[in-house]
Amino acid sequence: MKIYLKIWRQNDAGSPGKMVDYTLDNVILNMSFLEMMDTLNEQLVLAGDRPVEFDHDCREGICGQCGMMINGRAHGPVAHLTTCQLHMREFKDGDTIYIEPFRGKGFPIKRDLRVDRSAFDRIIMAGGFVSVNTGQAPEANGIPISHEDAESAFDSAACIGCGACVATCKNSSAALFTSAKIAHLAKLPQGEIESRKRALAMVQQMDDEQFGHCTNTEACEVECPQSISVLNIARMNWEYTLSKVLRNT
Amino acid sequence: MKLNAKIPPGPLKDKWTYYKDHAKLVNPANRKKLDVIVVGTGLAGSSIAASLAEMGYHVTSFCFQDSARRAHSVAAQGGVNAAKNYKNDGDSTYRMFYDTIKGGDFRSREANVYRLAECSAQLIDQAVAQGVPFGREYGGYLNNRSFGGVQVSRTFYARGQTGQQLLLGAYQALMRQVAAKTVSLFTRHEMLDVVLVDGKARGIIVRNLDTGEIERHTAHAVILASGGFGKIYYLSTLAMGCNASAIWRAHKKGAFMACPSWTQVHPTSLPQSGSYQSKLTLMSESLRNDGRIWVPLKANESRKPNDIPEEERDYYLERRYPAFGNLAPRDISSRAAKERIDAGFGVGPQQNAVYLDFSKAIQEQGKQKIKEKYGNLFDMYHKITATDAYTEPMMISPAAHFSMGGLWVDYELMTTIPGLFALGEANFADHGANRLGANSLLQACVDGYFVAPYTVSNYLSGEIKEPRLSVERQEFVDAEVVVRAHLSKLVSIKGSKTADHYHKTLGKLLYDYCGLSRSKEGLLKAIKGIRELRSDFYQNLKVSGDEDEMNGELEKAGRVSDYLEVAELMCQDALTREESCGAHFREEYQTPEGEALRNDEKFCFVSVWQYQGEGKDEILIPEPLKFENVELAVRSYK
């Protein structure tokens, strides 16, 4: 099938960007979206043009590296799916597709569709871990964890750090990402001990990175490829408030 | 050069203890004067970087992804092994050791494998302490399941995303150290050479992938944890960025390579559907716990799977390997699938797949139970194929998956270059000629958390008096010149074919002649083909853009240029091993029933290769394998 593409091209964070038109003639229904992009790039390289830079690696929805706005939606038209898992069968012959980078104050553009998501790493650095050194862990079955708690911690831990939640939020809030880590660790006895301190530090870092506030539109959950629940945000607010209150008394 | 594997003395079960008791220590005050470079932030890289930093060394860590959390380890679905015997089904360190040695077709070192099994229990403890949410029983205790090649349940899992959760644990430990400033982390940096000073590894040359700048970094020791190179087949289960460059460039600087031709082909990947395809997606092997594998009894069958009655199906694994059935090890299952597909019984539009059927399990256990166990895998299958595997069997096919070969390392995980270590999938150790499921996550973690902290310290204890080097030293300047010249060359060819074109062509050649089965004739053909392809590459490659900017095409071209050299050594390696073992099936050496025929008389060794310079044949140096604790047996899963 034939597809018309309008892709955001921008040399670097400092230069202006613009939408550029491309046409692809031989798109196959079973192609993944990124394979369609490969085909375009192959065409561009052979013509001596610079290919479109985009981030990707695993191509199976787990590394969190791919991500673009496709027709105005983070990761494209299907809910709860990464860009690499999107297939061209979701589009029709003759469609025009708009492709742009994930945008957000905390995500400066590097080139074309690549953005700098290192702010997420710095949020983790602020406290998204259990403070345990190697080589001294107690027997793993020493502290039983209920099946439900383990499963619920997993639900939160499953975040792949793709940034779709930020890109889709009108405030560019990183609340879903940050809260997922806070909730994951708070739900397990190993992480619970540090949970208040962690919430304060991670929320502070999130603000320092210029992510906006959460105003509960819940758009993030809709686009999140891992279906991370907004209830995590409630948990984050609870941990945060509790720690503020406890600190002030 | 004579190889010394440095296996500690004493009985098998005490060797590691003996080593730890005698390893030299570095005084905490001296540790801050010592720098270590770690290339890779997968399980092996993150865990060693965090561990060394916790001990007080200064660590510099690199990866090519935009975040350390995205290393390929993240993709592992199935699980991680540990001999905890929680199920009381007779598991023990020795049994795990034996299964692993046997699974690897008696082509790995006893001492290494025993240590792997010994440290496995500790790894689960470590991961749980870091907050890894492993599957739990209703009573609160850890759950586990079984994997190919074993008859006990020793695989721990976090749904179908164990690698992701283990990696997040290691990544978080790493980020904790980055925050504490004991680790300097460089993401989007690719290592392009190792720098030797007085014969020892003292630094690396890297390219900043965002800006194209070339940088020099120095240290007292260099650790490569750069993962596997199965992506050399182009279509593989690996991530797009996986490559051989780091280990290959170290090889050219003097680190020996071991058994490069041993690539595991995984039996449960999704089949290829077209030439545009960039990767093959793996469905976790754990599915074989409940899924039954079959093909139609009749060749070129056109009916839909659900229309084929039970008696017209061939459950070939259950038929050929009654003791292990659908849980036969990977090399055996992959070959059995290939055999059926080649004989015309393959299914799917390209007749290149077999069925993995859950109808019996769903009937017996209910859909809910199956959903709980493998739900995300079924979802993933649906996303990719638009098929509901709860009502129709999945279609699976073998795909290149894991490099058992890699840099040769001794018991200390040190390569033949002093001060250069290789951890995780980048080294050759532990798995022999075939890796059992769920042993790789384990090896990467054990190398990083529990082995290298001792062995690297032991090495560093001798380097305390070595000063920090200046990056202006001649050795660094020279290495940078070579790296720059190579990049310029790639950009300046200005031919008419893309890096992907060469990668795909090479992949097909390898898959056909150095894949699931090999023959002398085929391998000779492949070597000739690879040489022609390499020469074509340097005449007709096209890379657009420049070297001193972000340039994804140039990154690919650099990796493909290395693959074109690795491939030849793989074929050479396969050619000299005149026997069949594990993943290496030489058609000339098989039993009348078509099973692999090992030759312990002549080939009970590790094939170690020494680089001789551009265009020269490499030299083979065998490292004999001594089996003192197990008897070399025919590997039977019948």
Ligand SMILES: Cc1cc2nc3c(=O)[nH]c(=O)nc-3n(C[C@H](O)[C@H](O)[C@H](O)COP(=O)(O)OP(=O)(O)OC[C@H]3O[C@@H](n4cnc5c(N)ncnc54)[C@H](O)[C@@H]3O)c2cc1C
């Ligand atoms: C789809 C899939 C499923 C799997 N499932 C399982 C499973 O269930 N159980 C199991 O035990 N094993 C599994 N494996 C195997 C296992 O995941 C890997 O062998 C293991 O994770 C490798 O870890 P590693 O740390 O050695 O390397 P990786 O995690 O691959 O990390 C490599 C690192 O090196 C970096 N790197 C590479 N080259 C360079 C360079 N030149 N410069 C800078 N950085 C570089 C990368 O950026 C990355 O950070 C699976 C593998 C695949 C492909």
Ligand code: SF4
């Ligand atoms: S919460 Fe969801 S959308 Fe946000 S980073 Fe995590 S996986 Fe991506």
Ligand code: FES
């Ligand atoms: S490429 Fe890894 S999630 Fe899409």
